[in-house]
Amino acid sequence: MVPPLALDIDGTLTTASGRIDARVFELLPEWDAPVVLATGKAFPYPVALAHFLGRAETVIAENGGVVHVDDETAVLGDSAAPRAVVEAFRERGGDLGWGGRDTVNRWRETEVALSLDADEALLREVAAAAGGDVEVVDTGYAFHVKSTGVSKGRGLERVAEALGVEPDKFVAIGDSENDVSTFAVAGESYAVANADAAAREAADVVVEEPYMDGTAGVLADLRKRTA
Ligand SMILES: O=C(O)COP(=O)(O)O
Numbered sequence: 001m002v003p004p005l006a007l008d009i010d011g012t013l014t015t016a017s018g019r020i021d022a023r024v025f026e027l028l029p030e031w032d033a034p035v036v037l038a039t040g041k042a043f044p045y046p047v048a049l050a051h052f053l054g055r056a057e058t059v060i061a062e063n064g065g066v067v068h069v070d071d072e073t074a075v076l077g078d079s080a081a082p083r084a085v086v087e088a089f090r091e092r093g094g095d096l097g098w099g100g101r102d103t104v105n106r107w108r109e110t111e112v113a114l115s116l117d118a119d120e121a122l123l124r125e126v127a128a129a130a131g132g133d134v135e136v137v138d139t140g141y142a143f144h145v146k147s148t149g150v151s152k153g154r155g156l157e158r159v160a161e162a163l164g165v166e167p168d169k170f171v172a173i174g175d176s177e178n179d180v181s182t183f184a185v186a187g188e189s190y191a192v193a194n195a196d197a198a199a200r201e202a203a204d205v206v207v208e209e210p211y212m213d214g215t216a217g218v219l220a221d222l223r224k225r226t227a
């Protein structure tokens, strides 16, 4: 039997230019164990991906702020504190950096995401002033202002319990600091070659290939191992 998977999306299932790699649609529909999509993106994104993969909508969105498994959605964490930080950031002249088309936050329930073009120093200053309940996470795709109480890893514990699977049975693959908590919960963890320093440090293995090349290689090895 292949192991259950906890997969990051951006940087892990994508190409260098940010598209979903076509191999995702070959490899994941047939994976004969649970596949959890664990992302910093808002809830509709992984739901749509799971839907179009023909898989159960087992997803961790907003870095653990929203967890959906077995037809139940849990909205976790405190959205008020992240929103207050972003409000203060705006009052000091900060801009989220998405221009007029803020679909990034349109459906976001527990945190706020800012473009990498946003003023990071100001954002971190305002977040630090708000105290310890809020943190800024840099995924390499966006800055996320989130509650410290939620993480992809806690989300994975919740999903594992709902599925009746031990968390350490999962194999996790990811590329950035928002995957570190997943790596700590999963029994085996891989960072793709494009991963940031935090993910590389936390992973059991850093693979040589980047993006979906790296992920496809891990999946092939897992299949071979269990063949
Ligand atoms: O939304 C982001 O910033 C990154 O998303 P990811 O967690 O799927 O890599």
Ligand SMILES: [Mg+2]
Binding pocket: 008, 009, 010, 011, 012, 139, 174, 175, 176
């Ligand atoms: Mg990622």
